[in-house]
Amino acid sequence: MRYALVLLLLLLSPAPARAASDIGGFTLSARATPVSVLLTTDLLPVPAEPQGEVHLSYTQTELGSGPIGRSVASSVWPGAAVGTGLPQLLGFAYPVQVNAAHPGGPADESKSGMKASAGASRAESFAGARQEVPFLLTAEGLASSSVSTVSASEARSTAVSSAQTISLLSGLVVLSGVKFESVAVSDGGKGTGTSTFAVAEVVVLGQKFPVPSPAAPPEGLLKALEPLGVTLTWPSAGTKQEGTSATSSSRGLKLTVDVAVLRTKLGLGTILDGVLAPLLPKELAPLLNPLRKLEVIVGDTEAVANASVFSALPPVDAPAPVAPLVPPDASAPGSSDIPGSAPVVGNSPPKSVTPVANARSRSGSLLDFPGVPALLVVGGLGVAAACAFGMKSFGSFLLGGAPCPSGHPTGVPDLRVKP
Template sequence: MRYALVLLLLLLSPAPARASDIGGFTLSAHAAPVSVLLHTDLIPVPAEPQGEVHLSYTQTELGAGPIGRSVASSLWPGAAVGTGLPQLLGFAYPVQANAAHPGGPADQSQPGMRAAAGAAKAESYAGAKQEVPFLLTADGLSSSSVSTVSASEARSTAVTSAQTISLLAGVVVMSGVRFESVAVSDGSKGSGTSTFSVAEFTVLGQKFPVKAPDAPPDGLLKALEPLGITLTWPTAATKLEATSATSSSRGLTLTVDVLALRTKLGLGGILDGIVAPLLPKELAPLLNPLRKMVVIVGDTEAVANASVSAPLTPPDAPAPVVPPPPLADASPPPGLGTPPVAGVTPPSKSVTPVASARTRPRSLLDFPGVPALLVLAGLGVAAAGAFGMKSFGTFLLGGAPCPSGHPTGVPDLRVSP
C-alpha cells in the first residue's frame, strides 16, 4: 500500500519544466564533393558559367511547422535546371531522389542516391563512381547532409569525401579528400565547426604530400603553373550571430585555362593546323569547346538557428493590474507624502484618494451584466401573470356563489354520491 501511494504521488506531481526546450528552428545543409563549372562560347547563355554540374550532391532543409525536404543527386545540374525543369518542360529532372514532409514521399531511393524527410530529421546521401571522359574520374566519391532537431538542440551536418580524384586524364590527381561542416543551436547561442583535409597531390607523376592543412605543399603551385592551372587553397570558417551558426568550407579550386593547357600539351598545333582545315567552317569552333574549366573539390555548408519555446501562461492566472497614471496636480495623501525638498514649497491643495471599486461592498441588486431595474420589472410581470391566471381559473371553475345554496367549485370525485 505504501508503494502504491508513492507511485500515485509521482504520477500526479508535475514534470519539471526544461528551460532549453526548442521552439522555432531553421536548418539547412548541402554538400558537393566535386563541382565542375564550364565556360564556353558554344552555349548562347548571357551568364558565367554557361554550364555547371555537381557530382554526388546532397541537400536538406528542416524548419518549424514542421517542414522537411531532402535532395540527393549523383549528377546535379544546379537549382535552375534541377528544380525549374518541371515548370519549363513539364517533367522533373530524372537523376535525383526527393523526400518531403508532410507532403511526401517520406523517403526515396535510386542507384547511388537516397533521401528521407520527417518531422524531426531530414537526411540525404549520394555516392558512386563518377567518370567524365578526358576530364574527371572519381573513386569513393560520397556526400551526406543531415538536419535534425531534438528537445535541446537543432543541428545540421554536411560531409563530403573522396578516395581519389583524377583530372584531365591523370594530369592532376588528389587523394584522401574530406570536408565537414557542423552547425548547432540550442536556442540561446550558436556553435559550429568546419574542417577539411587533403592527403596528397600528384602532378604529372610527381607527388606532393600535404603536411600542413592550412597551406599547399611546397612546389605544388610551380608545378601547376606551366600547365595553365591555378590553385586556390580551401578555407573553412564558422560565423556566429545571436542564436544562429553558419559553418562552411569552400573547397579546393582549380582553374584550368583550356587553351593554354592544350598548347602546353602540344595539342594546339595538331588541332588547329591539321584537323581544323579538314572540317567545314561551321564546325571549326567545335575544336575549342571550352575556354575555361573550374573544378571545385569539396564544398560544404551547414546552417542552424533555433529559439527557446515560450512558457505557457495558465488560463486562470489573473491579469496584471496596471495602476492609473498620477494626476498632474495631485499631492500624496497625509502620512504617505514624500519628504520636503529644500527650496520647494509643497502644494497646499490635496486630493482625497478615491476608494477602489474592487473594495466597495456589493448590493443584492447587483447582477453582473443585467440592470437591477430590468430584473425587478421582470419579477413584477411574472407576479401579475400568476395572479391573473389564478383569477381566471376561479371564474371558470365556480368562483361565484350558487343562487340555490349548493356548493360551488370542482366536486370531489373521490367521494361517492
C-alpha cells in the first residue's frame, strides 16, 4: 500500500520545468582529411579546376535539430560529385565508403579502416589506413576523425587529421609529425572555437628542415623547393565567430607542383617527348603529358557549431489600476492650474458614469431571456395554452356536440370526397 501511494504521488506530481539554458535548435558539422590530391589536366574537357580530386582518409559528420544525423567515412574519397552523385548517374553507390544516418539508418557501418555512426545526439566517423600511390605518395599512420555532439548545455563539433610520415614524389619531399585540429562550440548564447596545427619536420632531397614554430616555414625551405618547380603554401588556422555561431578551420600545407618544370628537372622530358612521342600515333601523344599541375594539401579540418536555447518567458506584470476621472470644480481656486489640462470654453466637464454590469458575466439559466422578465414569458405561454384549449372545446361543442337523430355522422364533412 505504501509503494502504491508513492507511485501515485509521482505520477500526479508535475514534470520539472526545463532549464533556461537547455539547448534548443542546433546545427553542427565537422570535416577532416589528412591528405588531398588535386589534379589539373588538359585531357578532360571540364571547364572547372581541378578536373580530379582524391581525399585520403576522409571523414564528415552533420547533426541538426529534428534530430537529424549523418556520418561519412572513406579511405579514398573522390569528392562529393562522384561519392554522392554516382547512384544518380550509374545506379550504384560508390563502394569505398561507409555511411550512417539518423533516423533513417543504418545507425552504424564499418569496413576495413572506416567506421561511421549516427544518433540523436552524436554523429561520429573515423578513417585510417596506410595509403600508397606509386611514384606519387606514400603515407604512414594516416587518420582522421569527425565528431558532432549535443548535450543539454552545449553543441560541439571536432575535426582532427594526423599523419606520422608523408612521402611525396618518390621521397622528393617528406613530412613528419603532422596534426591538425579544429573545435567549434556553441552554448546558445555565444560561439567559441580553436584551431591548431603542427608539422614536426620537412625533408627536401634528403635535407632536413625542422619546424621550431608553426607560425612560419623553416628558413631555407622555400628556396630548396624552387628549383624543383614546387611552390609551398604554409598552413593557416583561425576561428570566425558571429553571435551564437562559430566556424573553426585550418587550411593545410599545400605543395603546388608545376609538372612541366619537374619533368625537365628530373630529365623525363627528353625521354618522353624525344623518344616515346615519335613512336605513338598523333592522337595518343598527349597521354605522355597527362598532368599540367599537381596540388597536394596536407592537413585540412573544419568544424561549425551554432545553437539556440530554450528561454523562459518573462513574467507579465499586471496593469496598474487606473484612478477614476474626477471632474475639477470650476469654482475651486486654482482649478485651471491642473498640469496637462487646458480650459475649453463652452464645454462643461463630463459627469461620472456608474458602470453597468454586463449580463453575460452572470451565470446562465433556462429562464433568462435578454430584456424580457422570466415571469412574463411563463405567463404568456400559459395564456396561449388556455386559449388554444378553449377554442378546441368550443369547436367541438358547435360542430360535434350531439348525435344526429337520423343516424348520419356529425361534425365537419370531408369536402375532398365527391358525392
